[in-house]
Amino acid sequence: MIDIKRHNAGFCRDHFLVHCREQVRRAIHDHKMVEPGDRIVVAVSGGKDSLALWDLLVGLEYDVDGLYLGLGIGEYSGESVQFARKYASARGLKLHEVDLQDDLGFTVPGAASVTHRSPCGACGLSKRHVFNTFARDHGYDVVATGHNLDDEAAVLLGNVLRWETGYLGRQHPVLPSAPGFVRKVKPLVRLGEREMAAYCVLQGIDYQVEECPMAEGNRHLGYKEVLNALEERSPGSKASFLFGFLERAHAQFATVAVEEREGLSACIECGSPTTSEICAFCRLRERASGVSLGEGR
């Protein structure tokens, strides 16, 4: 039996799988994540969340392919891609692959070391850029990511502790499309980390169990610990934190985010929307790959 304290419920195998599918269906419906005819690309890392998401979207009969981004994090990346490939080939699904080193000339550890910034910052920037531009250039309408309830609650806690009003305005299960931006959706937002691990086990999905070695000791994991302690004391804390925000507070911050989106122009290197001439990703790429910008123009 799979016990979910915040729902005060225990599920047998079959009903647990139904529960997961219903939570995803409800998230997609409530937040209008997908429109009829949309082509979806799932950002696949080889971990439990993104593979479960892909599996759930296939089960709900969406038109959905996968995209794996190779980050160049040694053995960890080498293993992760195998889980993604194995999942896709066993089910006859289409997995695209982009490799930061082969296709863009740098790796996440390299970028972090050159810029003296956190690897998680360089990684997040690269993922947002590559998933968006790949989807835009390959005719996908939606990028779906495997952020679950635990992830979103931890990001929210970090944003709230520093009152990052711009980030708070953009923290939502759906970021609508805008010129240069494909719609981004988080269909797992109603499901917790433990549930996604149980889903994979029950569905026979092998996944990368290791945490990324570069993430060790980062703030995000600290926020997860804090929220786990609060959830332990008072089950349902994470869900009421996240959904209370979405229902009663997000709108107050959203106007700030809309204002920030105005006045963006196209990056002269890659065409992505940016506040300056060259976008943050292309600047990172120039420093990390050693390739001067403008050489290709």
Place this chain on the structure above:
Amino acid sequence: MIDIKRHNAGFCRDHFLVHCREQVRRAIHDHKMVEPGDRIVVAVSGGKDSLALWDLLVGLEYDVDGLYLGLGIGEYSGESVQFARKYASARGLKLHEVDLQDDLGFTVPGAASVTHRSPCGACGLSKRHVFNTFARDHGYDVVATGHNLDDEAAVLLGNVLRWETGYLGRQHPVLPSAPGFVRKVKPLVRLGEREMAAYCVLQGIDYQVEECPMAEGNRHLGYKEVLNALEERSPGSKASFLFGFLERAHAQFATVAVEEREGLSACIECGSPTTSEICAFCRLRERASGVSLGEGR
């Protein structure tokens, strides 16, 4: 030396006392807590925060008296009042006393048991009511409470975890006066718990060191633990959480609070502003004391 990590500073005795006074002076100035000629009453519990606050306000030469509210929590209350009396008499200061049992016919433990609600709820309601009505009836312009940075950050965390938008709108170092409400101020909002304990030790102020026995295991203490863990990892977290809220988010919630204040009428028992005919305090008192409302009318 007193080490304050969030200021990246260590102070000798004399400069630490100057630091505390300056933080209080700055809080009062920045938030316009006191106007010339204001008479202040400090809500004194006998603990470190309220006695330090009284001491600091006297040092800043404000016109300030104390008010002790007896909560009827057995030995704990019996001891606490002694610390308050001893502090006041040694310095020739005026301490008013109100006793829930003697003056209003009930105690906090009794009220909690009769209403099957948390003692902290009954205590908070009683304190807000008595401090406000006492100040109003005795010509005080301001009620000052000893809530410090740790208290305010913990309350904020609780309000944010449940997105209590009404409470968020009212969470501010100053609650302005309104019909039936005396102005309420929190001049210790820039000083932490450890700083207040050090202040009392250095100034030779004896205080109640025990936590209230009824508060054990309450949520507020859990939030303090969580924030202490975050502060340990990243000094300054509490201050940036609280002051970031005040600077960048409070205003978004304040309109809700103002709307809630509209449409209040006077309680037919005690005259306090209330949303219904009889205020929450008088209803608590009726149930806890066994005295029927209206008997005095």
